[in-house]
Amino acid sequence: MGITERKEKQKLELRRMILEASMQLFVQEGFDNVSIRKIADKIEYSPTTIYLYFKDKNDILFHLCEEGFAMFSEQNQMLLNIQNPLLRLFKMGENYLDFGLKYPEYYDLMFIQSAPMQTIEELHCGDWKNGDRALETLTMILQECMDKNLIAKADTNILAMAIWGMVHGLVSLSLRKRLDKLVTPELERQTMQQALQWMINAIDISTR
Amino acid sequence: MGITERKEKQKLELRRMILEASMQLFVQEGFDNVSIRKIADKIEYSPTTIYLYFKDKNDILFHLCEEGFAMFSEQNQMLLNIQNPLLRLFKMGENYLDFGLKYPEYYDLMFIQSAPMQTIEELHCGDWKNGDRALETLTMILQECMDKNLIAKADTNILAMAIWGMVHGLVSLSLRKRLDKLVTPELERQTMQQALQWMINAIDISTR
DNA sequence: AAATTTAGTTAACAGTGTTAATTTTTAAAA
């Protein structure tokens, strides 16, 4: 069945085109300036064609979101080389901050916008593979830190929330321009890293 | 000039009506379901009338945002009675979490949406009185904690960012349904408070 | 009473996501 195979390949190709056009519009013109019609213009198809490949706009957002997680996951590969779990925790936090500042539009989709989660609930039965995996990595690092007596023993879920909460808080406040009164734009990244470092120091009991 | 006075009073009254109608729509139907036309319907004026009282939609959002800060500030009045600054810090954090979960739409405007900050830049010369005041309270508490040797000495701005970042991170992740995989909805609030408690304990050096 | 300012409205523009009906293109069957 060489023909049906080719046809499926073409379908996947157009699907990719739609996602890539959307992605470019996101990065270039910002989140609010992406419309179905603009995506259609970019790929030179009519707006309704997009609905043959994606259920609705949120469905597109969700798939871009997934790509964001893939990028983040790839960036985190380097963590595997780090032996000290507390240092690994810090580096993972730094990675998180870097990712958020480097790809603000992706970060928006992954962690700030409501739309992708709605699609996950409606179309993917609440299953959020990529998001869960990143979270597991975090809890595992925390468990390792406790096992090696680097941090005080506690519920890993609570710790994970506290640490994720903090780095997410910093990134999202920065992206939404809420930190301007606290620090100048040039120093923002550096100060965020210092805040992370300060927290890691505060929980480190190995040097006490 | 009794007449011009009455007229100004009427103008202010309609202004209030617009804000209150907007507020109700926010709380009842959610952020995305507020449109100029719906506000106009609610107050039984034509949509264009609203533009005689507010520059644009963002201008309305900004003023609702200001009301949110007033509410938050009022809720924080009880902090004044707390002598121990570290306990005061914890209670302020708890207040922050409570506020975010109790008034999600207000919280959205105050800390998540981009629109209000744009209006502040354009119409109010970047001046954000209410937001700044809340931040000052936080840094002052932190300074007091350091003065009384309850926490390790450090740059108050960095500390403020770390702590604000964390509570904001928790609230915004919760509002955007990102914590579902980490904790069940019923336990969410409690776990968030525990995360805060854990952090306060981690930075507390008075019992070491 | 006439002129002028103020308050509010109507109609319209340019844009949004989305759907039903219709056409064009492609592959399979006669």
Add this chain to the structure above:
DNA sequence: TTTTAAAAATTAACACTGTTAACTAAATTT
């Protein structure tokens, strides 16, 4: 090779959105 059936893509439309220009009605001043 021509006809038929299926697939792919399009046009037209609906019900919205924020916002503006032009206009009307009411109130105040001259």
